[in-house]
Amino acid sequence: MRVVVIGGGFGGLASAARLAKLGHEVTLLERSQSLGGALSWTAEADYRWDSGPSTTLVPAVVRDLFRKSGRPLERELELVPVEVIREHRFTDGTSVRLPGGSRARQKAAFDALGAGLGAAWTAYVDTLGEEWELLRRDYLERPWDPALARRETRNLLEGRESLLHRLRKALPDPRLRLVAGHPLAMDGHDLRRVPAWLGTVSYLEQKFGAWTVPGGLAQLGEALAHRLQTRRVQVLLGTQAEDLVVRAGRAVAVVTAAGEVDADAVVCAVDPRRLPALRAHVSRTRPLTPGAVCYLGLTGEVPDLPAEVVLHGDVPLVLRTGGTAPPGGTAWTVHGRVPASGDLVAALAGHGLDVRRQVAVRVDRTPAQLLEQWGGSPLGVAWQGRGTVRRRLGPRTPVPGVYAAGAHATPGSGLPFVGLSAALVAQAIGPA
Known part of the structure; x- marks a missing residue:
């Protein structure tokens, strides 16, 4: 069966790898010039940061993905537990480190x-x-x-x-x-x-803990991209899916600027709103927009902090301390939903972590820039009550021959759930 997967983020990579192992002829379409989506790198000078998530829950999901698509994960990457998932600092001066x-x-x-x-x-x-x-x-x-x-x-x-x-x-x-x-x-x-x-x-x-890959979780995206090569998946970069071709009530191709790509089945691993044939079916859902992100390359001594610190307050922030840096440097990432005119580093200083004099490299990304960079939101859709379960697509969709994976599909966002969405799609399509 010819399967076309739309989207080269984690959901698309995982779907393509599983379906290729099941014997399907798989083509993956990705609008950008690289794979991984939010599961990728941001780099500047000699600093490098995870662009998106830096840890994952339920490591069995990732292990099952690699085992079901070829070599076990342990032969590709080292997945290690994080001792402290995050430290929460509250406005009354108290804090707790969550193991x-x-x-x-x-x-x-x-x-x-x-x-x-x-x-x-x-x-x-x-x-x-x-x-x-x-x-x-x-x-x-x-x-x-x-x-x-x-x-x-x-x-x-x-x-x-x-x-x-x-x-x-x-x-x-x-x-x-x-x-x-x-x-x-x-x-x-x-x-x-x-x-x-x-x-x-x-x-x-509490049950499984949080896990990461030493040096950055984006290596998981790189390993999956390599897995597609070994499974002989055809990857077309710089190729945006514009719509689906539906004949006799069934999807038979994907429309791109270069022409139609024939398909017996299509996996939508991007926001379904990007495809007119699916847009009406998700009109009652609302996508979540990511907050702003600031990637910091620091010099000199900085506080010794766990991998993630949550700073609660009127403008809560998340500080992640992972990443790679040159000798004498430190890589931090700051996430927050500050006003459009706000500054994440100044907000960080307002929480008592003032590193403004130590900033050697700074890369800011607004929500709009992140959406453009990733081709959509990795946060999926907003919960609007119990009806959201029914309004999301996946693994099957109302269009015969079309399946849905990724953050916008069942069961939702976050690496474990996106990985599960790809497994559900593979079950729904079945072996070749």
Whole structure:
């Protein structure tokens, strides 16, 4: 079967690798001149930073991808756990370092923040384990079919409870609510519209921890690009998919400026709004826009910080300390949703981390620039209540012969979930 994959981000790379291993003739179309999307590098002078994510959860997703598409991950890359997932600093001067992969260590960390808080936190996370198992078996690891799903899973996905409501019930201290809601709030979601079961991210952090590749997670994108070569996937860079050709009610080709690319099946691994044939089917969803990013190359001594620090406040910031730098230098990345006229480095100084005199290299990216660079948002669509589950596409779509993977598809954004979306597409299409 001839399969055309649209998009060279993580979702497209993972889909192409899996489908090629299943025996399909795969062509991947990427509008830019490089693969990886947000899973790539930003470099300036002798400094280099992960352009997008620097860690991932549920490492089994990545390991399964490499095993199901060729050589095991361990023969390509070293995936290592991050001891502290992130440090949260609050406006009252207190802070907590959130360890990963250990219920006991998380309990101890929150008990150090305040008496009884460890028990409150672990009790909250414990309730999410059962929900994760339901989601994993019925929603994440096989294409959704209400007729096959357990009643408990259907009730969970159709439930009206919001994450904000659950956090207010389960966590008496507002600092714990900030920690639990952070992964979704920082992406720009309104926790009043996020289903309560999305709190399972906290369970994943406690159960499996966060993982990275020494030297930068973007190496994962490079390894997948090389995997496509070994699987003989035809990669067409600088080739933007403009629309689908639908005949007799089925997609038969992809339209590009250079002509039509014939297909027996098409995988949309970009924002479906970019394709007129799919746009109407996602009209009730809203894409999330990333915040601004500032990549900093610093000189001299800087504070000794964990891989990620969350600075809570009126303008919350995320500081990531990974990256490569020349001798005597340090690479930092600052993320934030500051006003258009705001300055991330000045905002960082306002949180007590003033490195303005040590900046040797600075690369700023506005939200609009990031969207142009990546060809869309890696954050997927905004949660607008329980209906978002039904309004997202994937793995199948209403157009026969068209499938959806990536951040905008089921089950959503974040490397583990995008990786799962590619696995779902491979299941839906099946072997050649």
